[in-house]
Amino acid sequence: MTDDAELKKAGLKVTLPRLRILELLEEDQAHLSAEDIYRKLIDAGEEVGLATVYRVLTQFEQAGICIRHNFEEGHAVYELTPSDHHDHMVCLDTGDVIEFTDDVIEERQKILATEHGYEIIDHSMVLYVKPIKK
Amino acid sequence: MTDDAELKKAGLKVTLPRLRILELLEEDQAHLSAEDIYRKLIDAGEEVGLATVYRVLTQFEQAGICIRHNFEEGHAVYELTPSDHHDHMVCLDTGDVIEFTDDVIEERQKILATEHGYEIIDHSMVLYVKPIKK
DNA sequence: GAATAATTGATAGTTAATATTATAATGGCC
C-alpha cells in the first residue's frame, strides 16, 4: 500500500509532515524518537515543528501505523507496527536497538505458560545490554 | 537485618528521610513512584523535600536496595530488590501475577547478546496470558 | 475554485527528574 493510501485509510489527511515522518519510519528497521525525527527533517531542509512531530506520532500510534516503546532511556521511540513478532535488545551506551527472535525462547515461553495452565496472548522482552569490552 | 544496618552496609548515613522511605518500600509488595512516596510522607506529617526523595531513591538503587521499573506510565516506580530474580506472567482475565524463572531462557538470552557483541546488564520479560479453556 | 474543517508551527505550559546551594544533621574521635 502507498503511503498516501495508508494515511487515508487511517482517516488522516495527506500532508507533507505526515508523509515525511512515515517515510522516515519506513527506512530500514527504524527505531526513532520524536527528537530524532525532528532533527532528520530539519537537517533535510524541511520546515516542520517539533510539536507536529509529537502530534503525528501519537496519531500514527492510535491508527496502528506505528508502535511506541518506553525503553529505559527517558524518551519514547517509535517503529512501524511489525508484521512479524520480534523482541528487542537496547544498548545502554549508544541507544542502539537490535531486533531479534529466538525459537528456543519462544518455545520455552509456551511451555512455561502451559505448565501454569495458561496460553500466551502477547509478551514483551527487552534485554538491556552494553558492548563487550575487548 | 534492621533498616539501620541496611543503610550503614550501603555506606549511607542513617537519616530520617532514608529510614522513612525504606519503611515505605518494605510495606507489602510496594511499587511506588517518587511522587507517591513524597505524598505519603507529607500526609504523615514528615517534613521532607521532593528532591530528597528522588536523591534517596537513586542512592537506594545504586546500593542495590531497590530496583526501578519504567512502566508505560510516564514515571518510574521503585520496589525493594527481590531476593530472587524472576520474570512475570500476567493473567489478562484475572490480573493474577505469576513469578517464574527459566534457566533455558536465561541462557539463551546470554548467548544471543554475546552473538551481537553485547553483555546483558538487565532484562525484562512479561508474558501476557489467559487461562486455557477446557 | 470557494467553503469548511482539519492541520500546522511557534510558543507557552506541564510534568518528571536533576543540579545548586545555603543550612542542618550525622557519626567518628576524643
Added chain:
DNA sequence: GGCCATTATAATATTAACTATCAATTATTC
C-alpha cells in the same frame, strides 16, 4: 557525651520530554 569535619537536607532553579493553545495555513468536499 560533646566537638566538628563531613555528609545530608530542603528549597529553589533548571533541564528534558512532552502537551496545550491558537492564529495562520492547507487539504478535502462540493
